[in-house]
Amino acid sequence: MESSAPPDGKIGLIAGNGQLPFLFARAARARGLEVIAVAHKGETDPALASEVGALTWVRVGQVNRIQKAFISAGVKQAAMAGGISHVKALTDARPDLGAVRIISRLRSFRDDALLRAVAADFESRGVTIIAPTDYLGEVLCPPGHLAGPVLSEAQEKDVALGREVAVLLGQADVGQTVVVHQGHVLALEAVEGTDEAIRRGGKLGGAGAVVVKRCKPHQDLRFDLPAAGPRTLEVMNEVGAKVLALEAGRTVLLDAPALFAAAKDSGITLIGVP
Known part of the structure; x- marks a missing residue:
C-alpha cells in the first residue's frame, strides 16, 4: 500500500x-x-x-x-x-x-x-x-515468463530447489540468492553479495546454473529488497548461468527494458515466480 x-x-x-x-x-x-x-x-x-x-x-x-x-x-x-x-x-x-x-x-x-x-x-x-x-511499485518484478527460452523440466526442478533453500537462507538472515545446477546447491549468498555468489556457483557447477533470488521470510519491505538488473546478467554470462528466477512482486527490476533485452540476447531465461 x-x-x-x-x-x-x-x-x-x-x-x-x-x-x-x-x-x-x-x-x-x-x-x-x-x-x-x-x-x-x-x-x-x-x-x-x-x-x-x-x-x-x-x-x-x-x-x-x-x-x-x-x-x-x-x-x-x-x-x-x-x-x-x-x-x-x-x-x-x-x-x-x-x-x-x-x-x-x-x-x-x-x-x-x-x-x-x-x-x-x-x-x-x-x-x-x-x-x-x-513510490516505485512499477519497478517490481511481474509474475510469469519474462524473457528467454522456456524452462526445461530440469530447470524447473532447480528453481524449486533454489526457492526452498532460499527460504532457509532467509530465515537465518544471511542472504537472498541461491545458485543451483542439476539438483546441486552450488552457492549461497553471504557478505560477498549476489555477483560474487553467482561467480562462485558458476565456477563450481559449470555452464547452465540457475540463479534464484527471493525475499527473506517476514521481510520488512522498507529494507533490502532483492534487486536485479543488466549487471546481474553480465555476471551470469561470465560463468554461463542460464536462468534467473526472481520473486514476483517483491524484487526490484533495475532498468527493466535493458534487462529483458539482455536476457533475450544472451539466451538467459528470466522468470517471475509468485
Missing part, C-alpha cells in the same frame, strides 16, 4: 549504491516532491546530486549526521534506497554516537534487527522510514 505524500512537499532519501536511489528520486520528483538526500561515501554515485534538491555526504554508521540533515530540512518521511556493501560496512564504518545508541539496544546484530532498530530510532526523532517501493 502506498504512503500518502508528505504534506510539506519534502521526502528524505538515505541513498546507498546502485540505480535504486536514482529511480526513487525521479519518482518522488515526478510527484512534485523535493528530495532531501543523504549519500554514503564510497557507495553512492555522485551523479545523484543532479537528481535531488539537497545532498549531504556521510560515512557508513553516521546516524546522527543523517538525522540532523533531515531534521534541519524539515523532513518527516524518508526511504532507504540502494545497498551498502557488507564488506565495506565491516571495514569502513565510522559509527557515531547515534549508531552506538542503536547498537546498545540490540540483542541481535543481524541485518533485519539492525535496520528495524535504525527505523525505530529515526521515528523517535520525528522521521518515519517508508518503503521505497511506495
Whole structure:
C-alpha cells in the first residue's frame, strides 16, 4: 500500500549504491516532491546530486549526521534506497554516537534487527522510514515468463530447489540468492553479495546454473529488497548461468527494458515466480 505524500512537499532519501536511489528520486520528483538526500561515501554515485534538491555526504554508521540533515530540512518521511556493501560496512564504518545508541539496544546484530532498530530510532526523532517501493511499485518484478527460452523440466526442478533453500537462507538472515545446477546447491549468498555468489556457483557447477533470488521470510519491505538488473546478467554470462528466477512482486527490476533485452540476447531465461 502506498504512503500518502508528505504534506510539506519534502521526502528524505538515505541513498546507498546502485540505480535504486536514482529511480526513487525521479519518482518522488515526478510527484512534485523535493528530495532531501543523504549519500554514503564510497557507495553512492555522485551523479545523484543532479537528481535531488539537497545532498549531504556521510560515512557508513553516521546516524546522527543523517538525522540532523533531515531534521534541519524539515523532513518527516524518508526511504532507504540502494545497498551498502557488507564488506565495506565491516571495514569502513565510522559509527557515531547515534549508531552506538542503536547498537546498545540490540540483542541481535543481524541485518533485519539492525535496520528495524535504525527505523525505530529515526521515528523517535520525528522521521518515519517508508518503503521505497511506495513510490516505485512499477519497478517490481511481474509474475510469469519474462524473457528467454522456456524452462526445461530440469530447470524447473532447480528453481524449486533454489526457492526452498532460499527460504532457509532467509530465515537465518544471511542472504537472498541461491545458485543451483542439476539438483546441486552450488552457492549461497553471504557478505560477498549476489555477483560474487553467482561467480562462485558458476565456477563450481559449470555452464547452465540457475540463479534464484527471493525475499527473506517476514521481510520488512522498507529494507533490502532483492534487486536485479543488466549487471546481474553480465555476471551470469561470465560463468554461463542460464536462468534467473526472481520473486514476483517483491524484487526490484533495475532498468527493466535493458534487462529483458539482455536476457533475450544472451539466451538467459528470466522468470517471475509468485
